């Protein structure tokens with residue numbers, strides 16, 4: 001907070017100018033340079049100063065108006081009633097405080113509420129006359145918007161003609177948004193176009209940072225046929241002015257709008273108590289990643305719409321409604337460097353080293369960049385300001401650069417010509433467009449492989465994680481995965497990490513040896529997966545194990561025989577053959593067997609027709625609380641069901657655990673049913689009839 005009025009004046013001028021600039025970027029150019037949360041922060045600071053120094057409020061302060069004035073390219077529409085904004089709260093205490101204040105003014109201890117998602121799109125006001133859509137306008141500055149009727153007519157969820165009984169003339173308000181899946185497809189298409197442009201030496205097109213910006217850009221196109229090609233939709237949430245009678249509660253108004261043919265969000269609820277509404281807000285918070293549209297919070301509205309006028313408005317925020325904002329999932333920050341690590345199969349994986357930034361409640365200093373192609377498709381350069389996204393437990397991602405903030409010092413990324421770990425010249429795999437370190441003895445690869453070997457789904461060796469793998473390798477105790485079985489107490493005692501102060505083997509050391517001993521009993525699928533052969537994931541390993549029954553048979557099979565297995569293609573087949581041909585790999589397998597690793601496959605019901613889940617193909621995603629994913633898949637198979645690795649048309653259902661990622665979106669897109677953990681447990685116990 002500024003120490004005196006002089007400082008307050010300077011700071012408020014600075015904030016106003018910054019906010020006006022960002023308003024222009026956001027509302028007029030559809031290319032914001034800061035994330036919404038950072039904008040909110042500037043607004044909050046300005047409001048706090050103006051509260052303490054009201055004499056500094058200027059009539060044109062951004063706190064006194066909503067958004068920016070409309071662009072000249074569309075006709076101006078005067079809103080008959082101003083389009084308001086919403087007050088925000090960020091926690092339950094402030095939500096309760098809002099409720100208490102509203103209840104006091106309402107002169108009752110309690111009042112019923114309606115909860116709605118806060119759709120992250122663009123507010124629109126639509127006018128209907130005699131049941132016909134005649135005008136659609138953006139919010140603009142709240143009083144004057146832009147006439148975008150022609151573009152809105154191309155959105156299929158906006159009815160041209162209404163059904164049932166409707167008022168002679170009225171206005172309805174809602175949010176135009178772009179689906180997440182549609183947004184991803186659109187950005188992917190821009191990425192492809194950029195590849196072609198790069199090849200032709202032309203300037204790349206900017207990606208949209210999120211569905212909201214993409215929706216804004218789409219609605220404000222000059223040519224409605226461009227808008228028509230964009231995946232836009234609209235949810236209605238409010239009755240504006242109305243010539244004619246209408247219901248007097250928000251709940252009934254929404255039902256009535258729905259009867260007329262408008263799309264109202266199906267997840268809205270009516271609540272008698274604030275507790276029940278707060279519970280629903282939590283539910284929304286947990287659901288947000290599963291939805292195919294972005295929400296940035298939930299909105300609570302007093303159900304008694306007849307009382308709204310009396311409740312009144314403070315500034316631009318009505319007292320009868322409140323927005324509960326969720327933590328932002330996108331922020332902007334500086335991309336300091338694009339670094340490269342080496343994966344267990346030798347692939348060079350670029351990742352972003354960022355100036356630390358808090359996103360979705362956690363500090364992010366590194367983020368994935370997928371691969372070199374993706375970096376160029378998105379035109380991400382070292383030194384760029386970038387939009388970083390973190391949703392749930394998903395690894396943070398760099399979404400897009402903010403091109404307008406470049407100052408010419410940014411550097412275009414190039415893959416190193418040598419492996420950053422062992423300096424062997426890298427090899428480019430033309431099919432997969434990936435870059436590899438061909439040196440199987442590369443320390444980085446060996447450490448990763450060792451970590452993978454010890455991981456769940458592979459040998460599941462307790463105590464052999466990332467850190468231990470590194471220590472064992474650095475100390476020269478393990479050079480490759482077979483060496484793991486040569487470890488003894490005496491060898492480990494040579495390293496501080498596994499020794500107590502008295503010089504005896506520590507608990508960590510003991511656990512590691514016990515874990516190694518236990519791992520000798522792992523089934524064939526796990527052992528095969530643990531070898532870290534390129535393209536042999538757990539599912540592939542399982543198919544091969546079930547078909548061949550022994551490690552020797554798999555490693556001796558020619559590529560053609562491997563491909564006879566359903567689900568195994570030429571890339572996998574050739575990769576296995578190439579791996580098995582290398583003498584050092586053969587020696588590793590021999591040593592594993594000699595050490596007592598006994599890869600066997602427990603027979604599984606091969607005649608699925610007999611199982612409870614016969615004929616069903618399930619895909620499991622996210623974290624389940626009652627069992628691991630591998631276990632869940634085992635149980636599906638043991639009941640005669642099939643397990644898919646990705647959602648496709650042939651998937652019967654997607655089982656969704658906590659923090660499910662894009663599979664859920666894909667399922668929604670394809671209309672594949674999704675079931676939660678409790679329904680899954682019932683399914684395992686009672687079969688499909690139980691969950692229908």
Ligand code: IVH
Nearest residue numbers: 084085086116117118119122123175237299
């Ligand atoms: S009610 C006074 N309901 O949030 C009533 N707004 O921060 C204002 N929004 O301008 C609108 N979902 O763009 C309302 N269910 C919902 C909403 C919603 C999203 C947006 C809308 C509004 C902004 C206010």
